[in-house]
Structure formats: structure tokens, C-alpha cells
Amino acid sequence: MCRSIRTLRAAEPHPTTGDVEAAARQYVRKLSGYRTPSRANAAVFETAIAEVAAATERMLAALGTEPVTGPEQPPVRRPA
Numbered sequence: 001m002c003r004s005i006r007t008l009r010a011a012e013p014h015p016t017t018g019d020v021e022a023a024a025r026q027y028v029r030k031l032s033g034y035r036t037p038s039r040a041n042a043a044v045f046e047t048a049i050a051e052v053a054a055a056t057e058r059m060l061a062a063l064g065t066e067p068v069t070g071p072e073q074p075p076v077r078r079p080a
Helices: 017-032 039-063
Strands: none
């Protein structure tokens, strides 16, 4: 859907809250069709970002830390 959102699971270094929020913001922008919402919709937009970020944090915690590899994801590089 949005190729610029990077995979956060098993990322090195571990994703920060800012990384999760940035991905959530890109996702909500894509779904809404707005880069910047109108003043009337700003609160709804920010609430959606917070909810997507919270759901993402819960999902990442539940999935564990195994690297994501396969034809669609490049291998995760580990420091030597």
C-alpha cells in the first residue's frame, strides 16, 4: 500500500516511538487522502494516528523479535 513505510518488526536498532508514530502518520495520510487535514478534521486525524500507533506498538510487542525475511523483505542486517 505505502512502500515508504519501513518494516519495524525486528529492526535494528529497535524502532522508537517516533518511528512508530511516523509510520502511523503515513498510513493515516494514505487512507484519508490528506497530507495535512483541515482545521475541522485535525483532531480526528491526530486521534487516528494515536490509535494506529498504539495498535502497532501492541502488535510489535506480541509478534516477538524474529527477523522478517523472505522474497518481499530484505534480510535484517545484524551488527558484527
